[in-house]
Amino acid sequence: MPIEYDAIIVGSGPNGLAAAITLTRAGCSVLVCEANATIGGGARSAELTLPGFVHDVCSAVHPLAAASPFFETLPLERFGLKWIQPEIPLAHPLDDASAACLYQDVDYTAEQLGRDSRGYRSLMQPLARKWQHLAIEFLQPMLHLPRHPFTLARFGIPAICPATSLAKFLFKDEPARALFAGLAAHSFLPLQAPVSSAFALVLGLAGHVVGWPIPRGGSQQISNALAGYLRELGGNIEVNRPIENLNQLPRSRAVLLDISVWEFLRIAGKRLPPRYRRRLELFRHAPGIFKIDYALSEPIPWKADACRHAGTIHLGGNIDAIAAAERDVSRGKIPERPFVLVAQQSLFDETRAPRGQHTLWAYCHVPFGADGDMSEKIESQIERFASGFRDCILARNKMGAADLARSNANLTGGDISGGAADLAQLIARPILSATPYRTPLAGVYLCSASTPPGGGVHGMCGYHAARAALRDHFSTRKR
Ligand SMILES: Cc1cc2nc3c(=O)[nH]c(=O)nc-3n(C[C@H](O)[C@H](O)[C@H](O)COP(=O)(O)OP(=O)(O)OC[C@H]3O[C@@H](n4cnc5c(N)ncnc54)[C@H](O)[C@@H]3O)c2cc1C
Numbered sequence: 001m002p003i004e005y006d007a008i009i010v011g012s013g014p015n016g017l018a019a020a021i022t023l024t025r026a027g028c029s030v031l032v033c034e035a036n037a038t039i040g041g042g043a044r045s046a047e048l049t050l051p052g053f054v055h056d057v058c059s060a061v062h063p064l065a066a067a068s069p070f071f072e073t074l075p076l077e078r079f080g081l082k083w084i085q086p087e088i089p090l091a092h093p094l095d096d097a098s099a100a101c102l103y104q105d106v107d108y109t110a111e112q113l114g115r116d117s118r119g120y121r122s123l124m125q126p127l128a129r130k131w132q133h134l135a136i137e138f139l140q141p142m143l144h145l146p147r148h149p150f151t152l153a154r155f156g157i158p159a160i161c162p163a164t165s166l167a168k169f170l171f172k173d174e175p176a177r178a179l180f181a182g183l184a185a186h187s188f189l190p191l192q193a194p195v196s197s198a199f200a201l202v203l204g205l206a207g208h209v210v211g212w213p214i215p216r217g218g219s220q221q222i223s224n225a226l227a228g229y230l231r232e233l234g235g236n237i238e239v240n241r242p243i244e245n246l247n248q249l250p251r252s253r254a255v256l257l258d259i260s261v262w263e264f265l266r267i268a269g270k271r272l273p274p275r276y277r278r279r280l281e282l283f284r285h286a287p288g289i290f291k292i293d294y295a296l297s298e299p300i301p302w303k304a305d306a307c308r309h310a311g312t313i314h315l316g317g318n319i320d321a322i323a324a325a326e327r328d329v330s331r332g333k334i335p336e337r338p339f340v341l342v343a344q345q346s347l348f349d350e351t352r353a354p355r356g357q358h359t360l361w362a363y364c365h366v367p368f369g370a371d372g373d374m375s376e377k378i379e380s381q382i383e384r385f386a387s388g389f390r391d392c393i394l395a396r397n398k399m400g401a402a403d404l405a406r407s408n409a410n411l412t413g414g415d416i417s418g419g420a421a422d423l424a425q426l427i428a429r430p431i432l433s434a435t436p437y438r439t440p441l442a443g444v445y446l447c448s449a450s451t452p453p454g455g456g457v458h459g460m461c462g463y464h465a466a467r468a469a470l471r472d473h474f475s476t477r478k479r
Helices: 014-025 106-111 114-129 131-138 149-159 163-170 174-187 196-209 220-233 261-271 274-282 305-309 319-330 375-385 401-407 409-414 423-427 460-473
Strands: 005-010 030-033 088-093 099-102 236-238 252-257 288-296 310-315 340-343 358-366 393-399 444-446
Touching: 005 014, 005 460, 014 030, 014 220, 014 252, 014 460, 088 174, 088 305, 099 174, 099 196, 099 305, 106 114, 114 131, 114 149, 114 163, 114 174, 114 196, 131 149, 131 196, 149 196, 163 174, 163 196, 163 319, 174 196, 174 310, 174 319, 220 236, 252 460, 261 274, 261 409, 261 444, 288 375, 288 401, 288 409, 305 310, 310 375, 319 358, 340 375, 358 375, 393 401, 401 409, 444 460
Parallel strands: 005 030, 005 252, 030 236, 088 310, 252 444
Antiparallel strands: 088 099, 288 358, 288 393, 310 340, 340 358
16 A cells, blocks of 8 residues: 555644644645544633633643743744733632732732742742743653753752642742642642642743733634644644544554553554553553533622632632642542632633623542532632622533543543653653653654643644654654
């Protein structure tokens, strides 16, 4: 059979599209096969509740996309992507109707933290100044020779600490501790676990350097812009094309899989050498999520004024309460008061809802595979910091683990991270190698969030996997 394409990409998530662009830019002919009717994977938008309300099906807030060294090289604005910076990137309300906030300005953020102003500034300021160097180091496989070892060490020492220990050591008061805990909870790790601080640092620093922007019109605009550029370069995309077996694919020199480790085992497990297969079978899932999108008749009546100006809100109360909720989740228990992440895009983007009305995106962490209805618990948490919230609800769309997996095979059990991001799996993702994208199957690469640097909309897994494929099969093409 003749070769039909230089490379085939399975999956059109941000990493699949990033891989396709990298290969097409180097002169390769590329086909992307997407199982769904719409492209984008974890970066999609749809009218999930009522006509005229545009909801982000998965990702909503994009510090990692705005900070991505790969996306920075792409002309995405020409293809319709416009970032909106909410007035305040992140607010974290407390029970006394106050809120700790992450502002883009490090000094201003620190000043609002009272007695913890010095601690916050001394942690964040030096790292924010070195952000460009740091981003290069942690947005690639951990096993590499660092180009900026001193900066990396300065980041690495606090980053490896458990978030609860670091926050309690550095900060005296509840607001700064709670702010740090909420950021660290993005790790899906118990906050007593090593490296949970790394997530707080990366997301906090990104907030200071590039903000926590949202795309005008919804996350689908990120995928549409990536796909628009890919098509301009000559790449092809076919939707409604689920791949059940690698033999189904047209012949090509390389195949890049934007699929999770478990989807890879499902469609190619039998062909994998037993040792590699066993390694993948040992790869552990992250906990899951339960998500609700709301159509609202009016903005949320937050008690803390800052929350009315913030794109993202973290709900969970103080550090001990957040740590307890995350500990329950990691032990397979449904938390009574879960940590809830909320984004209120329509406050800053009028394209998301009919005039005067609003959207709300919310999810909480649950144990892997848990499929109970968390809406009552999520709404109680919102109501705790915004009494009267329930009166604003016009419609809701709920997504549990099974719904998420149906909408994207990568989200089995509600795991949105492509696998747990604990210390072991940050180093060996999914295997210990300087090029973990290569698989033992000739010409077959993994390029999803199950590879470094992991979850989030940044395209760096796809970019690095494509570079490995270019080195292996297309060494004469420009990279
Ligand atoms: C609810 C939710 C909220 C999130 N919030 C944020 C956020 O605010 N900010 C952020 O940065 N990140 C967020 N994320 C994470 C982010 O969406 C993912 O980390 C990111 O999309 C991973 O990209 P990917 O390209 O690796 O895979 P995906 O985006 O999962 O894309 C994989 C694609 O492959 C397709 N596919 C899978 N199997 C097959 C097959 N066998 N054949 C053909 N196609 C297949 C899928 O349909 C999908 O389109 C969120 C995720 C979820 C689910």
